[in-house]
Amino acid sequence: MKTALLRSLLGVLLCLAMSAWAQGGSGTVSGSVLQARGQQPLAGVKVSAASSALASPRTTLTDARGHYQLPSLPAGLYSLRFEKESFQASTRVDVKVEAGQTLTVSVELSPLASPFPPAVASGTASHSFSPLAPFAPPLRLESDGVAWMVVPRAGDIRDRAPPWALPQASTLAPEGAGQSLFFTPGSRPLRDSDTRGHGVNPTIDTEEERVSTYTLQVSTASYALTRGYLARDSLPAEEAVRVEDFVNSFEPGEDGDVVGPFAIHVEGFPSPSRKGYHVVRVSVRAREAFTDVGVQLEFDRKAVARYRLVGYENQSATPEPFDDDAEPVAVPLAAGTSVTAVYEVKLMGPAIAFGTLRVLYEEGENTMWRRVQKLLPSSVLRSSATRVAPSTRLTYVAAAFAEKLRGSYWTRTLDWARLHALWQEIGEPLASRPDVVELGALIKKAGALDQRRDRFGPPGSLSNMDPDNLPASGR
Known part of the structure; x- marks a missing residue:
């Protein structure tokens, strides 16, 4: 009897010892998140813990009291990031988690200032914004790190132009001085093309890469293919849908601001499908004919936290090398031709401008490269869709239509009925144009045919x- 009792006691002690050992290598981080103004608790704040001790960051959300808890974190140094829509993110680094202990880390988040300059009474000066660092590095001819932009064309969807870019990107140092980042083809920091051909493009943190380059190789083939499928009461294959083809199937109409031999139109408004982001339309129209044209968009880190290029996923992620002895492929751009790209941009704070658009061009063979650039003022990012041009609303509807057909994660909250309602809000003079009328009919038919299951979760997860x-399971 005594022996059995002794064995039972030893077993209990052993279990307790093993439990203590298992928990001894981990700790807990908890705390509260408050508004800097008023000290009210903030619910729904995303709290992320990243460390070399974790295979992937651990995340949680604050509750109604603004409280959060991250249990069972392996001991080590952590970086904590606190994020919520309409608030400035906060990061705490070198947070030491010790075994068996609970660490309290509380923060205050300040509201995100409006990206639009406040109204100023006539005759009064405003000094609400600090000037940005210069955006104009010296002309470097073919060393500006651009990708080639070509005229929209008709043709088979399998056609591919040479998808290469120069192996150098011109960026800005933190002090505003010009610098160049060199990299080998296919290596970092070409983050904006990492997943091309594999779902939608990723969202890029400007701290990792602020310069976006892409091959404006577009046609109308994918949109024509989709029209044919819908005419036969069937949805096209997701991989056959190319957002850039849909967007560039519609003539925008207006030219925009004249910048040298180009007309550039940049405009944005809050995204109807992605909270905290603006949809930005970038259109470049050639006023003359050119032998070669390239484009580059550089975001200001003081104004933009993240961005995503919408479409262009089918371009190559491994540009071919370019050196002084190589001859670029001649890609003529006809006078009057317009090419449009769409971005999703997350603003971080007030600024005079949120980026710079550069266009590199060559007018003929054996001529020097020339470049024009346009500072992109924050004033072009409107407060609502009703304040942008009908062509910008049309651009978004066409892009969102393609993304929904592709099953994009970022259009989950935009159902077909809402997309059709946005089409109805495009406005004149475009709303009655035959191709725009047809677009509305295609959206309505696609919505009726779409019986696909949401691969990202049940409706309640929206x-x-x-x-x-x-x-983690997204494409």
């Missing part, structure tokens, strides 16, 4: 979508 990152 309220918990992370506005910045795809889920």
